Amino acid sequence: MECPVCGGRCILPAEELIEGLEERYSPCPDCRETVLPKTAPPAFRPQPPCTCGRRPLDEIVADIWTIMAETGDLAPDEPLMNAGVPLIHPGCVLKAPPHIGPDGLVLLSKKVTKASADRIINEVAEVRGVVRDSGGVPGITDVGGTWQTHELLAGCDVRANIFETENKPVVTYLQQSVFHIEFPRAFDPKIINTSMQTLMHGPEVFFDACCGAGRLTLAAAQYGIPQVVMNDAWFGAAYWAAVNLEVNKTTLGLTNVEYLFSYDECRKTPVRSDPVKIAGAGGPAATFAVWQGDFRLLGPYLPAGHLLTVLDLFGKEEHERMEREEEALRQRIGGIVFIP
Template sequence: MHCPVCGHDCVTDARTLFAELPGRFAPCPDCMGLVYDKRSPPPDIDTAEPCPSCGKRFIDEVFAHIYRMMAAEGDLAGTEPLAAAGTPLVHPGYAMRSAPYLPPDSLVLLTRSAGERAAARLVAEVPEVRGVVRTGAGAPGLSDTDAEPAEHTLLAGCDVRADVFPTRAGPIIVYKQQSVLHVEFPRGRDEKILSIEREIGRHRPRTFVDTCSGAGTLGLAAARAGVPHVIANDAWYAAAFWTACNFGVNREVLGIGEVAMHRSYDDLRRRPVARDPVLVATAAGAQEIEVYQGDLRLLPAVLPPRIDLTALDLFDKADGRKVEEITRVWQVRVGGAIFIP
């Protein structure tokens, strides 16, 4: 798929990505790597080069390379711990039993320290780094249509990466643009996916709505579980776009046909926060899929008459009064079973 961030074909279908996973981060017999203390600066030794046999390098060696380059550009003093360089997000991310050996173009770096010059050098000179993102004060995304959206800053490269989430019916791939969507790194057990699987088992829905889809994880899990009609919605442009994209990425494992995109990435970005729901994408086949961008409070106007199950996965669940009010109104206007993952 043509990537809207870098223009390259960096979004691949689920089956292709699944086929690469078994050996993606495994060392070959010739690989060697030192484990560094993350609470101290890296030792004063030469940084190891990628393995000449497989091209991979142990993640601590990669981070030592990143650290030294940032120190050379003046973004680090050289006395900070190795962990001060930032947070690594591997591509694709999934639950691992051991630290990875990274192939080229497999790491997005989240950092508060790197400047633009260092970021450009990291992407150009550290083969494993695909993108560098400077983090802001809060998690990227949208807490409410009346709130100011939060974003990080992509300094260099491409910040599109994938995560692999397990479900009872099989894994799903979730791509996201990391500067504009919050981190949701997969562990061996995902409580939100488990919650939707419990609710699907309890209610046997024919129609499921995810009102705040993020990158589409819950809608994909519902479709993977066999719900015939899945509707996903988010007011934030990046969430709506990547939800639609991820149904396309997983379409073979879901058994759906081609995903028809009714709004482009650029169209959505010109109106980053939507109120009146706009149809972004549709798909048919073994299941019917619809993706909208809009305020969840206005979404009932475009929904079919009967909704069996709704997930209200609000960005800010701490505001109990708002959650209760939205739930009450949804129950009156839409009905069906409602749960908060």
């Protein structure tokens, strides 16, 4: 499918992306094992990739640092880690420092400028996109609240994460400048909890109230739920949730995915309160709908049937607020509501 950000071939079906994952980041017999101190400026000069086409992550970050220092984004005595955060693509659970090939990471940096971003994209083959970190977390804190994004400076900042589940692994693509950092961990309590609740309750309707890029739905839906509704008030989540249905279509047994809006159309209304359906998908055994809106207002659009709702709000540490929201949603839409 065409990438909604750059028009290129950034987005692959889940099964293609997952293939060969075991070896993707491990060194070949000829690979260098460069590990540089993160708290000092790098004393390293660029070296060509190994015959396998990849380089150790720290060598790539050292090249990025050097360009940023030459452009004046970094002082000559700044440590390597000040270059920014390299987010590998696809992200997965790593057992050792990764070896990265072309287009294998997105750089997120507080200090990078447009001039060095252009140079990084042209000169460092492993970097697929450069994003300036605005300092906040992209997205919204609540419907009606303020929102913010990072800024894509060069290249394409679409990347994927691969999450293990009890069944098949799932893939979520996202645009890094409009999405918080989410990285797969060996133990993901939210996926485990969501899977358990789904098994325990056997819902006819599953409602993912704040779905983000969709990983909890993608885990739950593998247990066979006839009707699935995903929702997020933030365009950068809702649209990518729809993309991720298409990406994981084989795993979910979907035969068609229909987008009712383009990404650029969604971007014009970054936050929605009144729910708008933005995509639908279906197969022989299940129907999916993706909405953008305030989850509290989705009740009238939920299909009838035994309902299980997952409420994965930001700010889980505010226990009282979470419990209030959970109870209020239960009153509004009925069924079982849980915080993963």
